Amino acid sequence: MAGRISDDDIALVRERSPIEEVVGEHTQLRNAGGGNLKGLCPFHDEKSPSFNVTPARGYWYCFGCAEGGDVITFVRRLEHLTFSEAIERLAARAGIQLRYEQGGYVPGREHGERTRLIDAHRAAAEYYAEQLGGAEAAPGRRFLSERGFERVDAEQFGIGFAPPDWDRLARHLMGRGFSAAELIKGGLAREGRRGPVDRFRGRLVWPIREITGEVIGFGARKLLDSDDGPKYLNTPESPLYHKGSVLYGIDLAKREISKRSQAVIVEGYTDVMACHLSGVPTAVATCGTSFGEDHIKVLRRLLLDQAEFRGEVVFTFDGDSAGQKAALRAFADEQKFVTQTFVAVQPDGLDPCDLRVKHGDAAVRELIATREPLFAFAVRSMIARYDLATNEGKLAALDAAAPVIASIKDRALRQMYAVDLDRWLGFMNERLVVERITEVAARLTPPRRGEERGRGEERGRAEGRGRARPEPKQQADPADPGVRVEAEVLKLAVQRPALLGPGFDALGPQAFTLPEHVRIYAWILGAGGVAQAGPGGREWVDHLLNGVEDTLRPVITRLAVEGLRAEVQNEERYGGAMLAALEAISVDRAIALVKSRLQRLNPVEEQQDYNRLFGELVALEQQRRVLRDRAAGSA
Numbered sequence: 001m002a003g004r005i006s007d008d009d010i011a012l013v014r015e016r017s018p019i020e021e022v023v024g025e026h027t028q029l030r031n032a033g034g035g036n037l038k039g040l041c042p043f044h045d046e047k048s049p050s051f052n053v054t055p056a057r058g059y060w061y062c063f064g065c066a067e068g069g070d071v072i073t074f075v076r077r078l079e080h081l082t083f084s085e086a087i088e089r090l091a092a093r094a095g096i097q098l099r100y101e102q103g104g105y106v107p108g109r110e111h112g113e114r115t116r117l118i119d120a121h122r123a124a125a126e127y128y129a130e131q132l133g134g135a136e137a138a139p140g141r142r143f144l145s146e147r148g149f150e151r152v153d154a155e156q157f158g159i160g161f162a163p164p165d166w167d168r169l170a171r172h173l174m175g176r177g178f179s180a181a182e183l184i185k186g187g188l189a190r191e192g193r194r195g196p197v198d199r200f201r202g203r204l205v206w207p208i209r210e211i212t213g214e215v216i217g218f219g220a221r222k223l224l225d226s227d228d229g230p231k232y233l234n235t236p237e238s239p240l241y242h243k244g245s246v247l248y249g250i251d252l253a254k255r256e257i258s259k260r261s262q263a264v265i266v267e268g269y270t271d272v273m274a275c276h277l278s279g280v281p282t283a284v285a286t287c288g289t290s291f292g293e294d295h296i297k298v299l300r301r302l303l304l305d306q307a308e309f310r311g312e313v314v315f316t317f318d319g320d321s322a323g324q325k326a327a328l329r330a331f332a333d334e335q336k337f338v339t340q341t342f343v344a345v346q347p348d349g350l351d352p353c354d355l356r357v358k359h360g361d362a363a364v365r366e367l368i369a370t371r372e373p374l375f376a377f378a379v380r381s382m383i384a385r386y387d388l389a390t391n392e393g394k395l396a397a398l399d400a401a402a403p404v405i406a407s408i409k410d411r412a413l414r415q416m417y418a419v420d421l422d423r424w425l426g427f428m429n430e431r432l433v434v435e436r437i438t439e440v441a442a443r444l445t446p447p448r449r450g451e452e453r454g455r456g457e458e459r460g461r462a463e464g465r466g467r468a469r470p471e472p473k474q475q476a477d478p479a480d481p482g483v484r485v486e487a488e489v490l491k492l493a494v495q496r497p498a499l500l501g502p503g504f505d506a507l508g509p510q511a512f513t514l515p516e517h518v519r520i521y522a523w524i525l526g527a528g529g530v531a532q533a534g535p536g537g538r539e540w541v542d543h544l545l546n547g548v549e550d551t552l553r554p555v556i557t558r559l560a561v562e563g564l565r566a567e568v569q570n571e572e573r574y575g576g577a578m579l580a581a582l583e584a585i586s587v588d589r590a591i592a593l594v595k596s597r598l599q600r601l602n603p604v605e606e607q608q609d610y611n612r613l614f615g616e617l618v619a620l621e622q623q624r625r626v627l628r629d630r631a632a633g634s635a
Contacts, residue, residue, distance in 0.1 A: 028303070494524075
């Protein structure tokens with residue numbers, strides 16, 4: 001087994017793995033001001049972006065799921081890796097050769113399982129690509145040529161050829177140091193009676209890459225009549241390959257998807273190639289499975305799919321009945337996008353690859369340009385099954401289409417499609433169509449929580465009495481001005497400690513009211529205070545996180561990432577102003593206490609105590625005026 005990765009190499013991996021680039025390979029990030037970036041969280045579904053990245057300090061934090069960390073934490077969480085595996089993953093990305101302690105680096109020494117499988121797939125992809133030029137691969141080259149692809153196109157997409165021998169790839173990879181168990185686990189081979197047998201034989205092979213560009217599987221097309229297998233054969237489920245979330249071409253399309261706010265979903269590998277070569281570089285395809293929820297999650301992060309309806313997803317399907325069924329299946333998932341969704345179907349039934357061969361690149365671009373909203377396509381496909389020349393046919397079509405329109409969540413959009421349906425059916429009676437759809441929608445909509453009253457509500461209260469409730473997670477009340485100032489000062493202490501100077505360390509814990517803030521302040525002082533922080537930055541944040549208890553770790557990470565409440569125009573003055581504002585709040589509390597005590601005294605009978613407290617009040621109010629002037633930046 002490999003020894004411990006050296007600390008110097010871990011530091012180098014962090015240094016050469018900019019967090020904005022690593023995160024940006026999985027979700028689109030946009031400028032959020034103050035040096036921060038923002039995007040949709042890759043760890044939970046959300047409609048508005050709450051995932052923040054601060055490149056200057058190398059940390060991320062999601063305000064939706066309250067998780068955060070550095071680039072290593074991000075990769076570990078995203079890929080479900082150990083710490084060492086995440087380091088190896090990032091090292092491979094940055095081209096860093098890691099050294100292992102307890103004997104140093106030894107070539108061929110076992111790394112993490114994922115790294116080994118990635119290396120095996122990379123070697124397999126190179127081997128297959130080399131074989132495409134051989135005599136045995138003539139059927140594969142002919143297949144590509146007949147579909148309008150040249151050798152340079154095959155090289156661009158990494159297409160290769162799997163020789164027809166039983167174990168040629170397996171013998172090649174084992175000669176490179178990979179074990180039979182690794183080949184079988186990664187789906188490159190299967191168990192045979194005399195050893196591993198190649199999974200793909202005599203087929204044209206497309207490497208399937210994840211969003212970062214690493215090969216994780218293959219799709220193989222049958223070429224030989226003697227092959228009794230399926231037309232297309234894909235890598236089976238493996239530690240790397242999960243067909244429900246894989247999109248072929250996502251590595252090539254990701255930047256254009258983010259840039260154009262558009263994703264085009266096609267059905268096959270050659271369709272992806274045809275689209276990209278025709279000027280539609282946002283095309284991707286599923287791999288041996290229907291388009292599903294995990295695919296949606298991948299695209300939403302790239303599209304920065306929000307309520308603004310700025311982006312679009314375009315589904316392309318064959319014009320035959322199978323293609324229409326696929327479109328209707330996509331309709332079921334459509335409303336999981338906030339982005340607008342469309343369908344592009346070629347009337348003559350040609351897919352993008354055949355369309356390019358027959359009519360050229362411009363025809364593929366025109367196909368995408370003439371897309372139709374998916375709702376409209378789904379409804380039109382439904383009513384096309386009926387004879388609209390008869391009243392009976394019209395009513396049957398209405399009853400068939402009503403559940404489709406009734407399932408539209410947006411009430412205004414549902415109303416508009418009801419009007420369209422009346423026009424498409426030729427009723428010329430909008431009220432009839434709208435009423436029928438409203439009835440169906442009412443049946444489809446379950447009662448919302450809280451709608452049941454009376455005994456049910458009372459029973460719920462009774463059942464709740466005496467039952468231990470979980471403690472709510474302690475959070476600062478954003479409406480409390482004092483708490484907001486406390487948080488802002490702590491953010492400055494974590495992000496820009498030099499702006500606070502020795503005044504922060506002299507505040508004392510009594511300046512903070514929220515217990516969480518008191519503990520953070522104490523931890524900062526225990527770490528040497530801002531006087532020892534220097535200019536701050538990543539080293540200071542790392543220092544604060546080193547050894548901190550688990551409950552405070554996400555809080556410090558949040559403070560390191562969350563933007564300041566205002567743009568810092570005059571940096572030196574801003575730090576002093578925030579300290580003065582916090583001290584002024586403390587003085588306000590002291591003034592309120594003194595006034596309360598004064599009200600309980602008799603100024604005649606308790607004159608001495610009264611005069612003393614009155615003097616304290618005057619001094620406190622003078623101090624408050626000074627602090628407020630400093631907080632306003634006027635002193």
